[in-house]
Amino acid sequence: GGEDAQAARALALREIGSALALNPSNVDALRTMARLLIDVPEEAPPEAAAEINATSANARRDAAKMGANRFMMWLAFLPLALWMGVRHIPSTAAAVIAMLLCAGASWWMARRTSVDRRHGLVLLLLSSLAVGLMSALFGPFILVPGLVATNTMFFAMNAGRQERRVVIAAGVMTIALPFILEISGILPPAYSFSGGALQVLPRATDLPATQTMLCLLLTSLAMVVIPALLMGRMRDALTHAERRLVLQAWHLRQLVPGGGRGELSPRKTLMPKPDAP
Numbered sequence: 001g002g003e004d005a006q007a008a009r010a011l012a013l014r015e016i017g018s019a020l021a022l023n024p025s026n027v028d029a030l031r032t033m034a035r036l037l038i039d040v041p042e043e044a045p046p047e048a049a050a051e052i053n054a055t056s057a058n059a060r061r062d063a064a065k066m067g068a069n070r071f072m073m074w075l076a077f078l079p080l081a082l083w084m085g086v087r088h089i090p091s092t093a094a095a096v097i098a099m100l101l102c103a104g105a106s107w108w109m110a111r112r113t114s115v116d117r118r119h120g121l122v123l124l125l126l127s128s129l130a131v132g133l134m135s136a137l138f139g140p141f142i143l144v145p146g147l148v149a150t151n152t153m154f155f156a157m158n159a160g161r162q163e164r165r166v167v168i169a170a171g172v173m174t175i176a177l178p179f180i181l182e183i184s185g186i187l188p189p190a191y192s193f194s195g196g197a198l199q200v201l202p203r204a205t206d207l208p209a210t211q212t213m214l215c216l217l218l219t220s221l222a223m224v225v226i227p228a229l230l231m232g233r234m235r236d237a238l239t240h241a242e243r244r245l246v247l248q249a250w251h252l253r254q255l256v257p258g259g260g261r262g263e264l265s266p267r268k269t270l271m272p273k274p275d276a277p
Contacts, residue, residue, distance in 0.1 A: 006045050012036060034252045060115040063158040066233075067123065068106035070154065070226060074099050074130070074147075077222075080215050081137070085206035091136040092204045098130035117163065124155050124167060128174045135178040136204035139190025143216070146223040148174045153227060157234055 013036055019029040044052060078096060086092050105126060109119050131147045138144070152171035156164050181187040192199045200207065 005041065005043070009036065009041070037252050038249050057115050060120060060158055061110050061112065063154070064106045064109035064115060064119075064123070066230065067127075067154065068103050068110060070150075070230075071099055071103035071106060071127070071130075073222065073226065075103065077215070077219060080211065080218065081205055084208060084211040084215065086204070087202055087206050088136065088204050091133065095130060095133035095136065095204070098126060098133055102126045102130050117160075120155070120158065120163075121166070124170055127151050127155075128170045132174045132178055135175075135190070138200055138216075140175050140178040140182075141191075142200065143219055144178075145175060146220070150223055150227050150230075154230060157230070 013033065016029050016033045016036070019026055020033070023029070075096070081092065102123065105119075105123050109115050109123065112119075128148075128151065131144060131151055134147065135144045148171045151174075152167055155167045155170075159167050178187065178190075182189050188201070188203055190201055190203060192201055
């Protein structure tokens with residue numbers, strides 16, 4: 001690894017090029033060149049690393065644009081909450097303001113020329129706050145877990161391996177913290193138990209039967225549709241990238257006469273190595 005390995009690789013490519021210039025039908029040289037071009041090292045040179053970082057920044061901008069749309073979908077349920085009847089204005093207003101901040105921050109990020117990890121962290125904290133505040137509606141164990149799962153999945157899709165730990169921790173705390181505050185007596189309880197029955201207590205809004213059931217139905221359906229759309233878009237992008245890699249490897253293998261192509265299988269060269277247990 002390191003600069004020495006990169007220099008050796010560049011030297012090998014130049015020497016193979018010289019060998020092919022003298023003998024274009026040199027099978028060993030063709031096979032080695034194809035192998036070097038297909039089986040790329042894990043460590044990226046500085047120039048390539050800069051391009052990868054730029055691509056990641058573009059991906060974060062696209063994710064921010066998707067996030068803005070997602071937060072606006074959340075706000076679309078605001079009229080339904082108002083229809084239920086606002087019971088506690090501060091908690092309701094705080095949740096709405098947090099969602100507006102999330103949408104605004106997402107649109108701002110989507111229009112920046114550079115989006116780094118700090119911006120994503122701020123948006124993660126804002127969105128976790130918004131979802132946590134929504135526990136004032138039905139408590140931390142109804143509606144909120146689905147929203148947290150969607151939010152965590154969304155950020156995990158665009159986070160690095162180390163960053164995913166922060167994303168998961170934020171999701172866990174979004175559910176656990178309101179519950180801890182309730183059992184500590186800092187927040188009023190969301191649930192009561194009587195005669196073996198669980199009762200959801202009204203806090204941010206009233207809970208009239210028709211509006212409450214409609215709210216639960218629509219939000220439950222949204223938590224099915226929105227993640228499917230997000231994951232579908234991610235799968236399409238991944239499929240496109242995999243297709244390009246496979247086609248590129250196939251064309252490179254055509255440099256080698258038929259007998260040597262089996263040694264350059266895309267399964268051996270394109271599939272990432274699994275993490276060590």
